[in-house]
Amino acid sequence: MTTPTRRLGTLLTAAALLLAGCSQADCTPPAGTPTAVASAQASKKPNYGFGLPGGDRSVDANVENAIYDELDGDHCTKAQELLDENYKYLAEPRDVILFQAGVLLCRGKTSDAQKIWNLVAQHKDRYPAGWAGVSWRTGESSGKGYSSWHVCELFRSVSSTLNRKSRDSIRCAVRKSDAQPSAYEENWLTSPDNPREAS
Numbered sequence: 001m002t003t004p005t006r007r008l009g010t011l012l013t014a015a016a017l018l019l020a021g022c023s024q025a026d027c028t029p030p031a032g033t034p035t036a037v038a039s040a041q042a043s044k045k046p047n048y049g050f051g052l053p054g055g056d057r058s059v060d061a062n063v064e065n066a067i068y069d070e071l072d073g074d075h076c077t078k079a080q081e082l083l084d085e086n087y088k089y090l091a092e093p094r095d096v097i098l099f100q101a102g103v104l105l106c107r108g109k110t111s112d113a114q115k116i117w118n119l120v121a122q123h124k125d126r127y128p129a130g131w132a133g134v135s136w137r138t139g140e141s142s143g144k145g146y147s148s149w150h151v152c153e154l155f156r157s158v159s160s161t162l163n164r165k166s167r168d169s170i171r172c173a174v175r176k177s178d179a180q181p182s183a184y185e186e187n188w189l190t191s192p193d194n195p196r197e198a199s
Contacts, residue, residue, distance in 0.1 A: 049161065050102075050105035050106065050157060050158070050161045051157060053153055053157075054072065062089075063082065063086040063089045063090060064090065064091075064095070064099075064148055064150040064151055065150050066082055066086075067079050067082045067083055067086075067099050067102075067103075068150040068153070068154060070082060071102050071103065071106050071154070074106065076103055076106035076107045079099075079102070079103050079106060080103045083096075083099050083100060083103060087099075091137060091148075091151075092134075092185060093126070093127075093184065093185060094120060094127060094131065094134050094185075095134070095151060097116055097117065097119055097120060098134060098151065098154060098155055098158060099154065100116050101113040101114075101116045101117045101158050101162070102154050102157070102158050104116060105157075105158060105161055105162075110161070110162070113158070113161075113162060114162050117158065117162050125182060125184075126182050126184040126185065127182065127185070128180070128181075128182055129181075131155065131159070132173050132174070133173065133174055134151060134152075134155050134172070135147045135148045135151035135152035135155055135172045136148075136172070136174055147172050151172075152172035155170070155172055156170045156171075156172065
């Protein structure tokens with residue numbers, strides 16, 4: 001059967017099904033027809049849209065949790081307000097970039113989010129580890145590190161959307177010992193030039 005004949009056959013089959021008044025389930029074209037193949041291929045395309053997982057959350061009332069909750073509820077404006085008012089209380093400067101990218105994705109501004117996200121790679125002098133270890137925190141009493149669930153899950157979602165990778169393939173890795181924090185990162189919490197200390 002030639003291609004024009006195959007197309008005509010598909011159109012005639014679809015027209016006959018519509019005229020017969022079939023239901024949605026009954027109107028599915030037979031497997032192997034061009035329409036069925038195209039539908040199957042379209043349904044296999046991965047979705048890299050921005051979204052956050054629900055689940056266990058820390059009981060700590062901190063800024064990461066509060067902004068995450070607003071993003072999770074699609075309250076983009078409230079998340080931006082919280083970030084604007086509290087960015088200086090985030091643990092490190094990459095968190096500010098990450099949460100701003102999350103707010104922009106929440107608003108559907110993917111290209112703006114990509115520009116913000118790229119700052120970490122563009123400023124190796126400030127961020128020598130890139131995104132590695134972004135969610136890791138030092139335990140205050142035990143000295144052992146732990147991962148912030150909220151920061152890690154936001155990182156996985158933002159990275160998945162902007163890098164077009166499966167969320168399942170993205171891990172919150174520990175910062176490598178050869179990528180020591182820069183002076184900019186080390187001074188984030190204590191620098192008199194930092195708005196966190198100036199307020």
